Amino acid sequence: MEGFRCLLLYLCLSLAGSCKGKSIEDDSGVLQTLDDDLEQEDNLNSRLEKLGTMKEDFLRMLNLSGVPQEQRKVQPPPFMMELYNKYASDKSSVPRSDVIRSFILQDVTQSVIRNNKTSHRLLFNVSVPNFEEVTLVQLRLFTLWDGAQTACDDFLASVTVYEVEHIQNREILHLLDRKDIPDTEPTWEAFDVTNAIHSWLQSSCGAGELEVKVESQGCGSFKGGGFNISLDLEDNTSPVLIVFSDDIENRKGKARGEVKEMMTHEDESFLLKVDALEDSNGEVHLDRHPRRKRQARKNYCRRTSLRVNFKDIGWDQWIVAPPEYEAYECKGVCSFPLTNDVTPSKHAIIQTLMHLSNPKKANKACCVPTKLDPLTVMYQENGVITVRHLYEEMKVAKCGCR
Incomplete structure (x- = not known):
């Protein structure tokens, strides 16, 4: 607005010779102000142009064709926040993969409780660009006491994860990982399910089921409540798949750039x-x-x-x-x-x-x-x-x- 006023005054001086009886050559202050405003406008345009270029480069580095149109902000799982804070604060930390994604639970298709055993069918939908190589996939489960039962000394539990393969009218379970849980404290446990997700992605489907079986002994047995996994989507403790992958395309580009820099x-x-x-x-x-x-x-x-x-x-x-x-x-x-x-x-x-x-x-x-x-x-x-x-x-x- 100030620049516009100066421009009007400049035009006034040009047409009338002087609004106060002075020549335009004598009013150096107005001309200087106008020059300063024009310089500031040029600097602003230059910064806006640089910002536009940076936005395009930013999306390109993330392999995004455009700005994602998200309806709401998703609360990241605790493990993802820990990873981000680690890499953002410690520059010496070398990530095991270029890209780490978390896929939330889509549905619980089946849940069965029998005495000291429980089983849950978990449905996930995984998508990874074809120029990325999946190196590791973890199923993270939050284990806790189900109901009002409290911890005790003779507790022992095991959690086993299977891939569910559907062949015609049959279901085949493939063992993926198993862990003994000696501690009764609520905690996150990680299970390696890489082979299952590889087969999902190779089938071009990306969706599949995992079956989680929990077996407890001693005071952890189910008698109105016992040891289980959380399936609650509301408190951010539901099962989540963490997919680690390497961006092969960007790595090749970086290697070419380093060779060129060494030569130049x-x-x-x-x-x-x-x-x-x-x-x-x-x-x-x-x-x-x-x-x-x-x-x-x-x-x-x-x-x-x-x-x-x-x-x-x-x-x-x-x-x-x-x-x-x-x-x-x-x-x-x-x-x-x-x-x-x-x-x-x-x-x-x-x-x-x-x-x-x-x-x-x-x-x-x-x-x-x-x-x-x-x-x-x-x-x-x-x-x-x-x-x-x-x-x-x-x-x-x-x-x-x-």
Whole structure:
């Protein structure tokens, strides 16, 4: 609005010569204000353009074709929150897989209680992109006391997980994993069901049933209540499948990028020793104006803050964590001489020297990111919670001249 007022005043001065009897040339304050507003508008447009590019890159890194349209935010399982917090806080932690997804229980198709034994048929629907390789799948069950019965000393229980295979009119159970539960405290237990999910995905169905059998002895036997697994969807303790997978496509791209970087950024120290460029007469053309030198140092290529808040860009409905992060950006000029702290490439040095010799022949080198740090993200897509450990291209670590 202020810029618009200044524009009106500028037009007034242009048409009338002076609204107060002064010439337009004398009103330098108005012109300066107008120039400042135009510069601020250019900076805003530049930032909006960068933000749009970042949003596209962000979706591409997550292998998403568009912004997920989620109706409501899904509460992530405790295990997923633990994983995210671990990778987000400890940069030295190396994830066992690139992508970790959690699939909630779709339905309990059958539940039987007989004396000290219970069995539950659990239906899940799993979907994983075909360019990802599933490395491990865990069924996580929350074990607890069913009813009002309390813990005792002679307790012993076992939990066994089977894959249910339907062949014509028959059902065949395939043993997947088994655990003895010696402790009576409510807790999460993990069972390896990788083979079952591999067969589901290979069948192009992605849906299947797992049968969980709980057998208890001693005071854990069922007599009006005993040891069981939670099936409650409301308190976030129902069974959940955790699928670990590797993004083969992104790993190949990263490997190609690392090889290219090794080939491109060779040892350039010998070029950094160049003190000045001499012309054909042996004269050195350097700007020795102290004010310009101070201004150049102030605007020299460096890393500056760029805070990305997912709520500001309308992504808070599907980005679970973090709510915001510091992405940084590279700003400034690459002026001669290019010092070690901006790690110039050989091409950047030659380009800078050429620009110094003849600005019409070559532009200055550009201030760009030369090192990027990963960002761990938790998001939801179609109700599926995903933790993704991104290895590159999300946060600027260093800036340089290229």
